[in-house]
Amino acid sequence: MNIDASLLRQAAQAAAGGQQYPTATLYVVATPIGNLADLSLRAIHTLGLVDALACEDTRQGGALLRHLGLHKPLIALHQHNEREASAAVLARLAAGERVAYASDAGTPAISDPGAVLVREVVSAGYRVLPLPGPSSAVTALSVAGDTVATSFAFAGFLPTKAGERRSALQTVLAVEGQSQVVFEAPHRITELVALLAELAPARRVTVCRELTKQFESVTTADAASLPAWLAADAQRQRGEFVLVLHAQAPQAVADDDLPAETLRVLALLATELPLKQAVALAAQITGAPRNRLYDAGLQLKRGGDE
Secondary structure (H helix, E strand, O other): OOOOHHHHHHHHHHHHOOOOOOOOEEEEEOEOOOOHHHOOHHHHHHHHHOOEEEEOOHHHHHHHHHHOOOOOOEEEOOOOOHHHHHHHHHHHHHOOOEEEEEOOOEOOOOOOOOHHHHHHHHHOOOEEEEEOOOOHHHHHHHOOOOOOOOEEEEEEEOOOOHHHHHHHHHHHHHOEOEEEEEEEOHHHHHHHHHHHHHHOOOOEEEEEEOOOOOOOEEEEEEHHHHHHHHHOOHHHHOOOEEEEEOOEOOOOOOHHHOOHHHHHHHHHHHOOOOHHHHHHHHHHHHOOOHHHHHHHHHHHHHHHHO
C-alpha cells in the first residue's frame, strides 16, 4: 500500500466525522468496481466505526479492511445464504451495534446481494442508511454519450438459455427513448454481440470492459460492426463487460399508418375530449398503440388549427 492507512483514516475523519452515525443501523456501503482509489472518504470513516462487516465474500471484505488498516468481525452474506445470514446482522442490530454491508464490488443490491438483507432489517424496525459510490451501470452510462435517451433502464445479465436470451434482448431493444444497461461475462460476450448484430444492426452500442481498472476500454459503434471488432483482438474478449444499448429514436408516424376507422374514432373523441383522454379511449376501443395515436392526434390538431 502506497499510503499510510492511518493517514487515510484521518483524512476520512476530517471529511466525514461531523455527520451523525446512529447505532442499531445497517450501513449499505458501495465499494470500488476495480480501483481502490474510488472508495469514498465517508465509506472509509463508516467502515472504521461499524462493529462488524457483512460481505458477499469474506476474502474480499477482509482485503478491503486490511487496505484500511482495520480489523472487524466478518459475516458472510451472499446469494445462497442471504436470508439466514440476515439473522446474524439483526442480532447485532438488536444489541445496538452498527453493521455495514458490502458486496464484492459496486453498489449492493444491483445485480448483487443486499436486497433481502435490507428488507429484513427494515421489517424488523431498524434503520438502513446508504453510502453512495461506484456503480458500473452508472459509470458506463456516463461515457456512452447517448443523446437520444430520455431515461435509462437496468437489464443486468440476460438469460443464459438461447431462446430466453433472444426473447429478452428483443424486449429490451423494442423500448423507445431509453438507454438499456446490460452486463455480460467474458465467455458469453461473443454470443451477445453476434445476437445484437443480427437483431439490431444499426443500433449504437457502447461496450465498456474492465471499467476503472488498468486495462479498461470504452468503445461505441453500430452493433453490426461489433463481432468483427471483438474478433480482431483477443484482449477485447477478456474481462467484465457493461454494455449500453443506446436509445432507439421514436419513429415518425404518418396518419395512413393507422386504419381509417381508427383515425375516425380518434377524430370523434378528440372533438369532445382533451387529446390525452381521447388517445387513451381510442387505444382501448381500437387496440392501436398510444404513441401512434398521440402522434396522429397532434397532426389532427395542427390541421384543425390551420
